[in-house]
Amino acid sequence: MSSKSGLDAVVVGSGPNGLAAAIALAREGASVAVFEGADEIGGGLRSAPLTQPGFLHDVCSAVHPMGVLSPFFRQLPLEQYGLIWRRPAASVAHPMPDGDAVMLYRSLERTAAGLGGDAKAYRRLVGPFLERPHDLLADAMAPLRIPAHPVGMMRFGVRAAFSANRLARLLFREAPARALFAGCAGHSVLPLTSPLTAALGLMFAITGHVEDWPVAQGGSQSIGRALAGHLESLGGRIETGRRIERLEELPAASVVLFDTSPEALSRIAGDALPPGYRRRLARYRYGPGVFKLDWALDGPIPWRDPACLEASTVHVGGTLEEICASERAMYRGRHSERPYLIVCQQSQFDETRAPAGKHTGYAYCHVPHGSTVDMTGPIERQVERFAPGFGDRILARHTMSPAWLERHNPNYKGGAITGGVADAFQLFNRPVTRLDPYATPNPRLFICSAATPPGGGVHGQCGYWAAQSALRQLARG
Numbered sequence: 084m085s086s087k088s089g090l091d092a093v094v095v096g097s098g099p100n101g102l103a104a105a106i107a108l109a110r111e112g113a114s115v116a117v118f119e120g121a122d123e124i125g126g127g128l129r130s131a132p133l134t135q136p137g138f139l140h141d142v143c144s145a146v147h148p149m150g151v152l153s154p155f156f157r158q159l160p161l162e163q164y165g166l167i168w169r170r171p172a173a174s175v176a177h178p179m180p181d182g183d184a185v186m187l188y189r190s191l192e193r194t195a196a197g198l199g200g201d202a203k204a205y206r207r208l209v210g211p212f213l214e215r216p217h218d219l220l221a222d223a224m225a226p227l228r229i230p231a232h233p234v235g236m237m238r239f240g241v242r243a244a245f246s247a248n249r250l251a252r253l254l255f256r257e258a259p260a261r262a263l264f265a266g267c268a269g270h271s272v273l274p275l276t277s278p279l280t281a282a283l284g285l286m287f288a289i290t291g292h293v294e295d296w297p298v299a300q301g302g303s304q305s306i307g308r309a310l311a312g313h314l315e316s317l318g319g320r321i322e323t324g325r326r327i328e329r330l331e332e333l334p335a336a337s338v339v340l341f342d343t344s345p346e347a348l349s350r351i352a353g354d355a356l357p358p359g360y361r362r363r364l365a366r367y368r369y370g371p372g373v374f375k376l377d378w379a380l381d382g383p384i385p386w387r388d389p390a391c392l393e394a395s396t397v398h399v400g401g402t403l404e405e406i407c408a409s410e411r412a413m414y415r416g417r418h419s420e421r422p423y424l425i426v427c428q429q430s431q432f433d434e435t436r437a438p439a440g441k442h443t444g445y446a447y448c449h450v451p452h453g454s455t456v457d458m459t460g461p462i463e464r465q466v467e468r469f470a471p472g473f474g475d476r477i478l479a480r481h482t483m484s485p486a487w488l489e490r491h492n493p494n495y496k497g498g499a500i501t502g503g504v505a506d507a508f509q510l511f512n513r514p515v516t517r518l519d520p521y522a523t524p525n526p527r528l529f530i531c532s533a534a535t536p537p538g539g540g541v542h543g544q545c546g547y548w549a550a551q552s553a554l555r556q557l558a559r560g
């Protein structure tokens with residue numbers, strides 16, 4: 084396939100989508116080079132000793148239901164390049180204000196057994212999707228198109244179209260099931276009264292019954308390294324420390340794929356893109372940011388319900404009502420005193436993260452776009468509420484504001500970590516409304532980041548689908 088002069092393809096950015104795009108191109112015989120602005124590959128897949136020597140923290144992504152279940156990653160021999168998934172006994176724990184935790188276990192029966200009077204309703208909601216979950220995932224983690232498995236997708240869509248708040252209230256009568264669902268839907272970074280937020284609640288619940296949400300041994304950086312190792316085995320090349328500001332800085336190539344924000348695509352491509360398309364890119368909405376803490380801990384988090392230690396992810400925020408209130412406030416530009424938190428406890432399942440007997444802790448909450456408010460106090464008080472004595476275990480902490488995150492990775496505009504708002508409109512129309520969202524009006528230029536369908540998360544599906552679009556262009560010559 085190699086072009087007469089130069090490379091077939093260049094990828095700007097080495098996040099999971101940039102690396103996935105490069106692999107998808109290279110395995111079809113294309114010559115590919117990746118240019119990464121940072122000194123390390125991986126984008127949202129980097130890990131670092133942020134607090135004290137001996138403690139290894141995931142700077143961004145931590146827990147990988149989408150990584151382990153990604154239709155594209157599942158085809159790749161990543162274990163040959165050092166990726167080892169470490170699986171917890173439970174995917175999610177959700178401590179309730181009364182002290183007990185609701186658990187999401189792989190076993191549907193075991194999970195339902197913890198949901199009291201809502202056991203049957205939960206089984207009825209999730210059970211049918213567990214017959215052919217990979218078909219559903221393949222359709223859901225793709226651009227808008229006629230689904231390959233329309234019946235399952237239709238069944239999913241009918242429920243997913245609701246807001247998480249409405250579906251939880253319609254189906255469940257008791258606080259534990261409602262809270263478990265709200266905690267899963269909270270990953271949407273939207274008010275839980277928004278249409279389609281039920282989609283993420285339902286999808287995350289389903290994934291928890293297909294796989295135990297794993298962490299990567301040695302940190303999420305192991306996923307990036309495995310992708311890079313596989314790419315290099317296919318002949319791909321990666322250069323770090325190469326922040327691209329103008330198209331002219333890139334070597335000659337038939338196609339260029341941008342694992343960047345829409346804003347960076349527009350700025351770098353400049354006049355190579357028509358003004359109308361650039362104006363549409365400028366209207367892209369990035370959405371709320373996050374404020375994140377990493378801790379070096381003297382021991383495990385002392386949850387009131389010790390079952391929480393079985394889970395890689397703990398959704399901290401109490402009842403459905405409390406989570407709705409926190410996410411609504413954040414979306415309206417306010418900071419909740421009792422924020423909904425995503426807490427991860429990687430060192431419970433991967434002993435490489437901390438010295439013997441010690442642990443790492445990781446938590447973030449959603450904050451308004453570009454917020455400068457220090458959320459350390461509200462986050463630590465919220466953990467303490469469900470884990471009395473937590474504060475005494477803290478040996479050291481590292482804080483990340485939205486500005487810190489954007490400095491770390493220019494894709495995280497205003498601290499937004501999932502590539503841009505994924506509401507009912509922008510979930511599919513990202514970065515703009517186009518039949519082929521990965522293509523641009525310039526037939527040589529493509530976008531492959533989380534600002535394209537299916538959106539945020541470590542799954543590489545945006546990169547895979549963008550590569551299919553670029554391969555069609557390469558075939559046209």
Ligand SMILES: Cc1cc2nc3c(=O)[nH]c(=O)nc-3n(C[C@H](O)[C@H](O)[C@H](O)COP(=O)(O)OP(=O)(O)OC[C@H]3O[C@@H](n4cnc5c(N)ncnc54)[C@H](O)[C@@H]3O)c2cc1C
Nearest residue numbers: 096098099100120126127143144145146327532533540541
């Ligand atoms: C705090 C946090 C927690 C998260 N938790 C999870 C989680 O637990 N599970 C999960 O699945 N997802 C999680 N995510 C989301 C996930 O990390 C992202 O959705 C994912 O990394 C997006 O991949 P990407 O390839 O589109 O972009 P990125 O991973 O952002 O990579 C883009 C890369 O492009 C580079 N780049 C940008 N502009 C240029 C340029 N001009 N020149 C050269 N290089 C450039 C950047 O340096 C970066 O390396 C989290 C993210 C954050 C920040």
